[in-house]
Amino acid sequence: MSLDTKTTASPALSEDYLSRGRRLTREIDPYLPGLTRTTAASMVNVPPHRVAKLSSNENPLGPSPKVLQAIADMNWLVHEYPSPSAEELRKTIGTYLGVGADQVVVSSGSSTLMHAIVDAFSLPGGEVISLDPGFTVYPEIATIHGRTAKVIPLNEDDFLLDIEVLKKAITPATQIIFLTRPNNPTSTMIPIEVFAEAAKLAAEVGALIVSDEAYIEFADMPGQSAVELLKSDPETYKNVMFSRTCSKAFGVANMRVGYAVALPEVAECLALANAKWPTGAVAQAAAIAAIEDTEHLAKTLAMVAQGRKYLIDELNAMGLPVAPNPQGNYVMFDIAPTGLSAEEFSDKVFHDAAVLIRGDFSPRYIRASIGTPEENQRLVVAARKLAPKA
Ligand SMILES: Cc1ncc(COP(=O)(O)O)c(C=O)c1O
Known part of the structure; x- marks a missing residue:
């Protein structure tokens, strides 16, 4: 094994470990994952199972x-x-x-x-x-x-x-x-x-x-x-x-x-x-x-397809337009007609109904996962209180 001791380091190489590490704190705006169920529950003082976790696009049916x-x-x-x-x-x-x-x-x-x-x-x-x-x-x-x-x-x-x-x-x-x-x-x-x-x-x-x-x-x-x-x-x-x-x-x-x-x-x-x-x-x-x-997968897909259609119809009807033809287990909708920012809208829905959605990636768009029929309904009821057409 040869010990190659090159000394022609670039300026970056001559910095110390912490300066090299701190490059990341300057250059990266880290993706923030959704809250966990337990953290969210503690924030609104409800038992964890009461949170409708529509923030991370998980399987609404749970595991097989x-x-x-x-x-x-x-x-x-x-x-x-x-x-x-x-x-x-x-x-x-x-x-x-x-x-x-x-x-x-x-x-x-x-x-x-x-x-x-x-x-x-x-x-x-x-x-x-x-x-x-x-x-x-x-x-x-x-x-x-x-x-x-x-x-x-x-x-x-x-x-x-x-x-x-x-x-x-x-x-x-x-x-x-x-x-x-x-x-x-x-x-x-x-x-x-x-x-x-x-x-x-x-x-x-x-x-x-x-x-x-x-x-x-x-x-x-x-x-x-x-x-x-x-x-x-x-x-x-x-x-x-x-x-x-x-x-x-x-x-x-x-x-x-x-x-x-x-x-x-x-x-x-x-x-x-x-x-x-x-x-x-x-x-x-x-x-x-x-x-x-494959049976559990089929049940999951059926639940998501039904819930997705329900949310598209309800959100559009209350004047919060859904981005066209959604294909994932989530929808993105525009809350600008409410006069609130996306962060304000998601905060209100969370504190009023313990429904967790994402309003932190854009000033006007919300992303909500398709949940169980009961969770989807809770989102619709909470959103309707803020929407232009009740
Ligand atoms: C588009 C996209 N790709 C990949 C992932 C990450 O998936 P994984 O759990 O496999 O890391 C996500 C998670 O939300 C995602 O939205």
Whole structure:
């Protein structure tokens, strides 16, 4: 082993550890996750189960009973290391999507995997493009890793992507493009045809394009997943990757399981950048049980579809327009007609009805998850008190 003691450090390298760390406090505006149920309950003095937690887009039905059994069955192995490659889970995911297990990389949540995606497929100084309004974790991760974060606006009316806007944003320095489909917080779906066009633009500069499909199970538009491109024309779409999660439709957010899918040679690179033991055995078993319980998934999707229609109809009727054609298990609506700021609106709904929604990402838009029928109704009743048309 050679001890290479280079002394030509850049100014940044000559700073101390804390100055390097403090770069992050200056450069990052961190994504704030929603409150936990217990914290929220203590803030409004109600028992935790009384909070309608419509703030983190979780499964309104909770986990499948088969998941709880699978977790209990793993108790005796808690002191041992899990499979680092999660092969059983990767096979289950492969069967679910009709792809090879060698195309799947698993981690403790898809947001964790985004660090590895940035590490593996871009270099310091490279550009990482994402959407606005959008999931701000991508620019945050890009900045942490010393990449240049670039966010491009969605259309103001339909919250979809104008491909010309993306085309203008792409430069020879563009290395990764994250498109969220359905998008968070707008709940709108960039159609697969537009994503395919974006993939071709990315390929021209040698960039990877990632379709973040955390919510795609809830979409009622068929054939929207990037898996269709990887299956139908892998040569043209070899720069395509998509990520999914078990935190939403599969109801195991607390187990922390997400994954990415790409061609095998791309997945192999991502696996090398991934954490060494990226998920625990309990989490892997829970995720397998969740994916295999197709009945629980069907019940979840039916509940979300019904609740989504109810919220769209009610919110529109009370003069709080919902962003068009929502496809996730949440809706984004405009509360400007109330004369309140989004923060004031969400605070009032929380303190009046113990309904927790997100009003902290925009001055005028609220994001609310689809809950149980009772929770959705509580949101409607509370919103109606503030709305222009009661
Ligand atoms: C668009 C999007 N992608 C990814 C995630 C993170 O999911 P995970 O729980 O798999 O980290 C979220 C979480 O809210 C999300 O909204």
